[in-house]
Amino acid sequence: MIELRGVSKVYRVGPVKVTALADVSFAVEKGEFTVLAGPSGSGKTTLLRLLYRDEVPTEGEIRVAGFDVTGLRRSRIPQLRRAVGVVFQDAKLLPGRSVYDNIAFVLRVLGTPRRDITPRVMQTLKAVGLSARAQALPAQLSQGEQQRAALARALVKEPALLLADEPTGNLDEAMAEEILYLLSEIWSRGTTILLATHRATLADQLKRRTLVLDGGRLLKDEE
Amino acid sequence: MLAFLIGEAFRNLRRGGRVAASAVLLITLSLAALGAFWVLSLNIGSAVEQWRDRLRVVVYLREEPPAGEVEGLLKKIEGVGGIQRLRYVSKAEALQTLRRQLGGKVSEVEQLPTNPLPPSVEVTPAPEASTPEGTRALIQRLSALAEVEEVQGGTAWVEWLAQLQGLLQLIGLALGGVLALAAILTATTATTLVLHARREEMEIMRLVGASEMVIRLPLFLQGLAQGLVGAGLAVGALYGAYRLALPTLEPLLSFTLGLSRAAFFSPIEVALLLGGGGLLGALGGLAAKGERPA
Numbered sequence A: 001m002i003e004l005r006g007v008s009k010v011y012r013v014g015p016v017k018v019t020a021l022a023d024v025s026f027a028v029e030k031g032e033f034t035v036l037a038g039p040s041g042s043g044k045t046t047l048l049r050l051l052y053r054d055e056v057p058t059e060g061e062i063r064v065a066g067f068d069v070t071g072l073r074r075s076r077i078p079q080l081r082r083a084v085g086v087v088f089q090d091a092k093l094l095p096g097r098s099v100y101d102n103i104a105f106v107l108r109v110l111g112t113p114r115r116d117i118t119p120r121v122m123q124t125l126k127a128v129g130l131s132a133r134a135q136a137l138p139a140q141l142s143q144g145e146q147q148r149a150a151l152a153r154a155l156v157k158e159p160a161l162l163l164a165d166e167p168t169g170n171l172d173e174a175m176a177e178e179i180l181y182l183l184s185e186i187w188s189r190g191t192t193i194l195l196a197t198h199r200a201t202l203a204d205q206l207k208r209r210t211l212v213l214d215g216g217r218l219l220k221d222e223e
Numbered sequence B: 001m002l003a004f005l006i007g008e009a010f011r012n013l014r015r016g017g018r019v020a021a022s023a024v025l026l027i028t029l030s031l032a033a034l035g036a037f038w039v040l041s042l043n044i045g046s047a048v049e050q051w052r053d054r055l056r057v058v059v060y061l062r063e064e065p066p067a068g069e070v071e072g073l074l075k076k077i078e079g080v081g082g083i084q085r086l087r088y089v090s091k092a093e094a095l096q097t098l099r100r101q102l103g104g105k106v107s108e109v110e111q112l113p114t115n116p117l118p119p120s121v122e123v124t125p126a127p128e129a130s131t132p133e134g135t136r137a138l139i140q141r142l143s144a145l146a147e148v149e150e151v152q153g154g155t156a157w158v159e160w161l162a163q164l165q166g167l168l169q170l171i172g173l174a175l176g177g178v179l180a181l182a183a184i185l186t187a188t189t190a191t192t193l194v195l196h197a198r199r200e201e202m203e204i205m206r207l208v209g210a211s212e213m214v215i216r217l218p219l220f221l222q223g224l225a226q227g228l229v230g231a232g233l234a235v236g237a238l239y240g241a242y243r244l245a246l247p248t249l250e251p252l253l254s255f256t257l258g259l260s261r262a263a264f265f266s267p268i269e270v271a272l273l274l275g276g277g278g279l280l281g282a283l284g285g286l287a288a289k290g291e292r293p294a
């Protein structure tokens, strides 16, 4: 599902070069639940952004969901993005639209037939436990609910791979637990998951394969 | 899908607010300016055509030819070339025409001891000879004939009109062009503002894999709508002005240019103006700087 070979990423900020990733190689199989751990600034977000082609690597090769990401033509980027769902620390919901509309928005811009939209949105909302909140505006939701809506938005297009960048970062313990439980449910239904977090305890607690980044280098890859 | 995209475009327009409104206004102004000069030039153009059509060269003869020789003389005149039609006007016929024109004052003419009017030949130049140079050359050739006393006729007035028409077209195009540029820039600004307001939407669209076309189309439609509304307003304003000015304008036109009616745009020309407006707006929409695509 994911394959990196000798991937480096150097940001140029004026004359200054910042090495965010240095010679990272690993592979994630279809159906795996993998944790990407490491302190702040270790390159986790950069790595995820490379996977959905929000950034291009300075060196190395990347394959995701059957796409040659490094050699991908610009016009094919949308196809890659349809196969990959992404959630962030903040939910990034559109404030002017209801939960339902936020999720239906995805299907609309992807050209899903109109009659399929409502059942798919409702089904996804049910999967994240938000059926009752469909007509609420994002501001009326708790942070945990917002994050679940963001998950629903990422999942409604049925991606093969879900990338989660510190999805529990804004949440208290209980809410974080909920989201992690949801993620493992989603995983158990067949979605490959890569979860980035800087909280070592959280990584331990999940008891999953963990890739540890530090200073842009892959330190450990352990089950 | 399309309904959704159109809905997004109107959402944009509402958010664009004042700048979207000024984009519409500028498109209206530029098309109204262009259209006003266009309408003027249309009317002058038809005057020019009408006058060209009526253009006559009158050849005054030294003396009235005997009845049997008229035919031969006409042949000879026709022989100089560049003539479409010609008609002999005898002294008697000229007098009759004069009488008719004078109407009530016939008695004064009756009192003349002899008919003072010369016989003449009315010449209609062939279409290919009715340019200013062609007519001048024709007049020269006609003047050279021995039987001819004087040749009258000319195109100065018509050509002046034609030049005026050209000038109006030029002014209209220049003014319309400058305003059109301003209109495109404003439409671009309006769309860029909307782009800012929609940054979050566009980010999400790109993130979930919407095609660039889907992301751009609402902007294009927004520009198009701005342009069409602007053009519609311009045509409406021009038509209003036309109807308002008609009572005063028409007598003036008929008096000065001999035009019986002042014309407005034909449906095709209206469609062209609307299309032009749509194009201006759509160009503005397309020119807007988007977010970095990836």
Ligand SMILES: Nc1ncnc2c1ncn2[C@@H]1O[C@H](COP(=O)(O)OP(=O)(O)O)[C@@H](O)[C@H]1O
Pocket: A011, A012, A013, A018, A019, A020, A038, A039, A040, A041, A042, A043, A044, A045, A046, A047
């Ligand atoms: N867009 C950017 N431009 C310049 N430097 C960046 C950019 N994004 C990240 N960095 C730098 O790259 C390094 C890795 O950052 P990041 O990938 O965000 O790490 P993490 O997500 O693990 O906190 C940091 O030093 C950060 O300052």
Ligand SMILES: [Mg+2]
Pocket: A044, A045, A046, A165, A166
């Ligand atoms: Mg990060």
